Amino acid sequence: MTDLDPKTDLVLERVVDVAPELVWKAWTTPEYLKRWFTPAPWKTVGCEIDLKPGGKFHTVMESPEGQQFPNTGCYLEIVPDRRLVWTGALRPGYRPANLGADVPFVFTAIIEIEPHEAGTKYTATVLHSTEDGRSKHEAMGFHHGWGAALDQLVALAKTW
Template identity: 55%
Template sequence: MTTYTANPELDLVLERTVDVAPELVWRAWTTPELIKQWFAPKPWSTTACEIDLQPGGRFDTTMRSPEGEEYPSSGCILVAEEGRTLVFTSALGAGFRPQVSEDGFPFTAVVRIEPDGDGTKYTAIAIHADASAKKSHQEMGFHEGWGAALDQLVEVMKAH
């Protein structure tokens, strides 16, 4: 199992226990049609998603603002441990190809899914290259946005 210990100087962490089984959280993160239902915090939406669930595979999404502007993002899956850990980065595109990040700072996301009673201990870590990138991501609303998206994930998966 892939482990990563967050560096408080460089990383942002969202950790919560949610009332959804781990296999449903995994499905929500790895099924493009489900990602489109929860990934962007409302009133934003996710209009496109393409995932190739293997190391080197793509993790591409397009978010739409309430004003209708589209923001495509392409990334690369680094780790896909079935039902437990998903790691992807915006620093690389499919096939581990280095790329310039459209959002101004590349980051790597580590999503850990652990059983906790009938629910899931959910940990999302955004790893940054330096403190200024962390600060930018924090000021963009990392905790609010990722927290709202997690609430939406729970809502969507409780319906499945």
């Protein structure tokens, strides 16, 4: 893991009562990811996963009013059942992203999945390029939103 910088990084860490393999399945299977990834009442209506370093991670989030927000990133690291790293700063194939002025921040996400006696220790670390980006993401509700999405992931995984 990279050293954390409290000025630019956000972390969500919890122990959840589902197995690491199920958390992994939820993160790496498009039809499952669409069912939990965006906190309700928002939805994830599109998802493409090319699970390899340099591969595509694409989602389309939809607001309750029907406005769609596509996001495309690039996987950087994949350790099955343990770690996923992707960034919006790159497009698939490690191509630099051409981000417009309307993009409020860019980040790299690190999802760590560790076996725990109660199920899984889940850590989502989001590295921002600037303090302002971190502040904007936190103000948008990072902890609540990513926490609510994790609750949805756990509820879904318990149905398998």
